Amino acid sequence: xxxxxxxxxxxxxxxxxxxxxxxxxxxxxxxxxxxxxxxxxxxxxxxxxxxxxxxxxxxxxxxxxxxxxxxxxxxxxxxxxxxxxxxxxxxxxxxxxxxxxxxxxxxxxxxxxxxxxxxxxxxxxxxxxxxxxxxxxxxxxxxxxxxxxxxxxxxxxxxxxxxxxxxxxxxxxxxxxxxxxxxxxxxxxxxxxxxxxxxxxxxxxxxxxxxxxxxxxxxxxxxxxxxxxxxxxxxxxxxxxxxxxxxxxxxxxxxxxxxxxxxxxxxxxxxxxxxxxxxxxxxxxxxxxxxxxxxxxxxxxxxxxxxxxxxxxxxxxxxxxxxxxxxxxxxxxxxxxxxxxxxxxxxxxxxxxxxxxxxxxxxxxxxxxxxxxxxxxxxxxxxxxxxxxxxxxxxxxxxxxxxxxxxxxxxxxxxxxxxxxxxxxxxxxxxxxxxxxxxxxxxxxxxxxxxxxxxxxxxxxxxxxxxxxxxxxxxxxxxxxxxxxxxxxxx
Ligand code: HEM
Numbered sequence: 001x002x003x004x005x006x007x008x009x010x011x012x013x014x015x016x017x018x019x020x021x022x023x024x025x026x027x028x029x030x031x032x033x034x035x036x037x038x039x040x041x042x043x044x045x046x047x048x049x050x051x052x053x054x055x056x057x058x059x060x061x062x063x064x065x066x067x068x069x070x071x072x073x074x075x076x077x078x079x080x081x082x083x084x085x086x087x088x089x090x091x092x093x094x095x096x097x098x099x100x101x102x103x104x105x106x107x108x109x110x111x112x113x114x115x116x117x118x119x120x121x122x123x124x125x126x127x128x129x130x131x132x133x134x135x136x137x138x139x140x141x142x143x144x145x146x147x148x149x150x151x152x153x154x155x156x157x158x159x160x161x162x163x164x165x166x167x168x169x170x171x172x173x174x175x176x177x178x179x180x181x182x183x184x185x186x187x188x189x190x191x192x193x194x195x196x197x198x199x200x201x202x203x204x205x206x207x208x209x210x211x212x213x214x215x216x217x218x219x220x221x222x223x224x225x226x227x228x229x230x231x232x233x234x235x236x237x238x239x240x241x242x243x244x245x246x247x248x249x250x251x252x253x254x255x256x257x258x259x260x261x262x263x264x265x266x267x268x269x270x271x272x273x274x275x276x277x278x279x280x281x282x283x284x285x286x287x288x289x290x291x292x293x294x295x296x297x298x299x300x301x302x303x304x305x306x307x308x309x310x311x312x313x314x315x316x317x318x319x320x321x322x323x324x325x326x327x328x329x330x331x332x333x334x335x336x337x338x339x340x341x342x343x344x345x346x347x348x349x350x351x352x353x354x355x356x357x358x359x360x361x362x363x364x365x366x367x368x369x370x371x372x373x374x375x376x377x378x379x380x381x382x383x384x385x386x387x388x389x390x391x392x393x394x395x396x397x398x399x400x401x402x403x404x405x406x407x408x409x410x411x412x413x414x415x416x417x418x419x420x421x422x423x424x425x426x427x428x429x430x431x432x433x434x435x436x437x438x439x440x441x442x443x444x445x446x447x448x449x450x451x452x453x454x455x456x457x458x459x460x461x462x463x464x465x466x467x468x469x470x471x472x473x474x475x476x477x478x479x480x481x482x483x484x485x486x487x488x489x490x491x
Contacts, residue, residue: 033085039381046082047073054084057214064207064469066214067361067391074392080378084214087385089363090375091392093399093423098375099386100430105369108432109385114213114220117238121276123284124435133432139265139273140281140435171198173239180242184275185249193243196236202291204233207471210362241283258285289436291473292359293443298476300353300448302466303407305457305481310349310409315486317345318453325453325486335449337442343449348409350444354426355394356407361474363387364428390425391474399423458482 030052034042042051050056050073060069073081074091083089087109090099099106108128115126124140127133172193174180183189208230212220224231248259262281266272273281304311319325321343322335340346368384380386395404399419400411412420427434434440460480467477 030085039086039384041082041085041088041384044080044082044088045077050083051085054086054215057084057087058211061207061211061214061471064471066210067358067389067470067474068468070363070389071392071395074389079376083363083387084385086383087365087387088380089387089389089392091389091396092376093393093396095375095386095388096393096423096425096429098373099366099388100364100425100428100432102430104366104373104430105371106366106373106386107369109365109367110217111210111213111365113217114209116280117234117283118276118279121274121280123277123280125284125288126280135267136277136281137431137435139267140262170195171240172196172243173236174243174246175239177235177239177242180239180246181275181279183246184278187250189246189250191243191246196240198240201233201236201240202287203469203475204230205237206287206291206473207469209234210472237287238279238283241286242279244286245279245282285436288434289439291475292436293440293447295473295475296354296357296359296440296444297447299357299359299466299474300350300444301451301457301481302459302476302479303353303356304349304452305459305479306462307407308458310407311452311456314345314349314452315456317343318449322449322453335446335453337446340445340449341442344413345409346445346449348412350441350448351412351424352407352409355400355424356405357468357474357476358391358394359426359474360428360472361389361391361470362472363389364432388425390428393423393425396423454486456484456486458484 034052047056049059057066060066070081070083070089073083074089079090079092081089081091098104107130108126110128112122112126112128116122122128122132124133124136127136172195175192175194179189180191183191208227211227212223215223245259248257259278259282262273262278304314315325318335318340321339365385365387368380368382368386370382372382373380373386375386394400397404400423401415403411427437427440458481460482464479466479469475469477
């Protein structure tokens, strides 16, 4: 933390009385709303600090354990937990539809304002206003549906960032975001570049954004100054996107990719996306499209490495469809989605991985509309924030049994699938559910099938737990694995 210089300045400028007055104001600002309880939330149990201040959520977000700490709170306090002065987390399958379903009238909370850049223009993901979101979603979803079935690969900007080829986490970004944005569509624009670590920038930026987002909006600019180094990552990420868009707009590549689809997109007034909107959507696609699938693939690979019997069963099923290992894959071929999309066991392995890991594990915060709303028979006042914690939902013993913490793909074929599906929402549900869901499913099918048809994985330490850094997206931390090419064997 870069608090030191600020604390020194504060200490120099304030005498003891002023410090006491500031302290008193802060205490009263938290106590008065708690005691007057305008939204009627006092009945809900939860950690004491969470009832008084958003600092509890900010603290667990800062330490990368937001989903697991909320989960522990649910284990302690039950289905309803007050996780901030204004927010109640509700861990129940029915809450999922009641909060996020169509026609509930809920809107995204002020947390999402922390995700906007480019002059405050939100992307489809961060848009809170219903009309604005509907406009953006309409433009985007047509494009997604056209594309999801055509392209899978380096699809976002027509050229990869060059990390696989360089075997390094590095990419070039324009030194001036503004100049790069002004150069959109300009053929011979002269831009200066600097090299950054792209994955690092995504990781740092996404964790600091959630930390800021759970704080009250007025304190965010102050905290952003304390964490200037981390905030730099959000600027780098934005520049990375603007640089990629600028390059793509003047490239002669005529292929269809997400950007070309976005450029064609028009709303009902036949208006195209502005430069800021184009940049905002591209940033969302970069983060939503890379971090989520990469972390899901990493977690599923870990679970399969940890469970050799399940891995062997998957490989047997893959061999039946794709032929023995060492066949087509010798030529570097990737399993085709059409060949593998109906392999039920592969689907069960992926679902089980998405359930247990919960790539997006937080309860996605939603504001109760003017009319108020009822969830599981409890009434919530307008303006209250409600959420259903996905990590907890995915391990409710009432749905998943006492072995909820165990990676067991067979539960999907042997258990009550309909009940499980009602409590399974890795992509969320309703009008704000994941736009990239079809694409993500295709990617996961192809990655997992191709990798495990070709290779076997073991953990170096068989009982090693998977460490996770838990921001908005849960990122698996490093584990050592052994990888071996599978060989063709006559049986
Ligand atoms: C395994 C991979 C993925 C998972 C688990 C996932 C999960 C989610 C979840 C839970 C949401 C709701 C977020 C909220 O309400 O705040 C969401 C929204 C979204 N996702 Fe994904 N996602 C994945 C992959 C992708 C991909 C590949 C793309 C695009 C290339 C994408 C694009 C989006 C967009 C644009 C939204 C915002 C939709 C809206 O608000 O209308 N996602 N995703």
